[in-house]
Amino acid sequence: MQPRLVAKDIACRRGERLLFRGFSLTCDEGAAVHVTGANGIGKSSLIRILAGLLHPFTGSVDHAGAMGLVDERLALDANLPLGKALAFWEALDGCTHPGRALELLQLDPLMEVPVRYLSTGQKKRAALARLLNRNCPIWLLDEPLNGLDSHAQAAFEALIAQHCAGGGIAIVASHQPIALPAPQVIQLAEYAA
Ligand SMILES: Nc1ncnc2c1ncn2[C@@H]1O[C@H](COP(=O)(O)OP(=O)(O)OP(=O)(O)O)[C@@H](O)[C@H]1O
Structure with a gap:
């Protein structure tokens, strides 16, 4: 379509x-x-x-x-490590290549960091990773x-x-x-x- x-x-x-x-x-x-x-x-x-x-x-x-929306709201569980918070949505979104977004947005080193500790730019990169993982047009x-x-x-x-x-x-x-x-x-x- x-x-x-x-x-x-x-x-x-x-x-x-x-x-x-x-x-x-x-x-x-x-x-x-x-x-x-x-x-x-x-x-x-x-x-x-x-x-x-x-x-x-x-x-x-x-x-x-x-449609995939990215705005100032970060729809990730603040208490989970980033890797787990992203994995929750990867499963729901049926994402088959989560590694691609992590690599493109250089999030690999942050997988164990709780979402609430991420810096502003790191949170934005995490939100963009979610967008990529959704694979929506x-x-x-x-x-x-x-x-x-x-x-x-x-x-x-x-x-x-x-x-x-x-x-x-x-x-x-x-x-x-x-x-x-x-x-x-x-x-x-x-x-x-
Ligand atoms: N729920 C609301 N109730 C009443 N007014 C609101 C509400 N939400 C936003 N506004 C007002 O609507 C106007 C437009 O807000 P909006 O966030 O869409 O602007 P923007 O162009 O995105 O601004 P910015 O560049 O600062 O992000 C603002 O004057 C704002 O105060």
């Missing part, structure tokens, strides 16, 4: 405020999108709407293919480079390029520059309500 994500005429309200409206997006296989804008403009809210975690005020989102990434050092940033940018070259879709919300393959850059301010 070809991955696809279509958002139609989305408006987003948080509390009593309408943040943006009239937002539409169509992504087919290989698409890379960078949603950018100032703090508070609504980038994270948009990613959560696309992920189906937040209802849009108006509009609809349809997708074909599984649609990546929804909210500030994926936050906390990563320059080496890890470049490594993850290369992984996104590989994902899109293989037909995957990557939608990145970030206020900072990120190297994406032939990206569609969307200034969310253009849709401000």
Whole structure:
């Protein structure tokens, strides 16, 4: 199945405020999108709407293919050593090559460290490993480079390029520059309500 994500005429309200409206997006296989804008403009809210975690005020989102979300929440058991915490999800996700993500994200030396002791950048790398292990075609990434050092940033940018070259879709919300393959850059301010 070809991955696809279509958002139609989305408006987003948080509390009593309408943040943006009239937002539409169509992504087919290989698409890379960078949603950018100032703090508070609504980038994270948009990613959560696309992920189906937040209802849009108006509009609809349809997708074909599984979606994987990485945001600031680390969905790993804080009390387990990293290796065990990742293994829990590898089993559920049916991951057949967990070693690949560990190697690509240089997590091998951290397998015995409890998740709660990981540094900010190490936690982000662990979240990205979970994403890779899920092997899903649609990546929804909210500030994926936050906390990563320059080496890890470049490594993850290369992984996104590989994902899109293989037909995957990557939608990145970030206020900072990120190297994406032939990206569609969307200034969310253009849709401000
Ligand atoms: N649950 C909520 N209730 C009310 N307002 C909220 C809620 N969550 C977020 N907001 C507000 O919605 C606005 C957009 O927040 P959002 O996190 O989507 O912005 P952002 O563009 O991702 O910002 P940043 O670049 O700082 O991460 C902010 O003004 C925020 O305070």
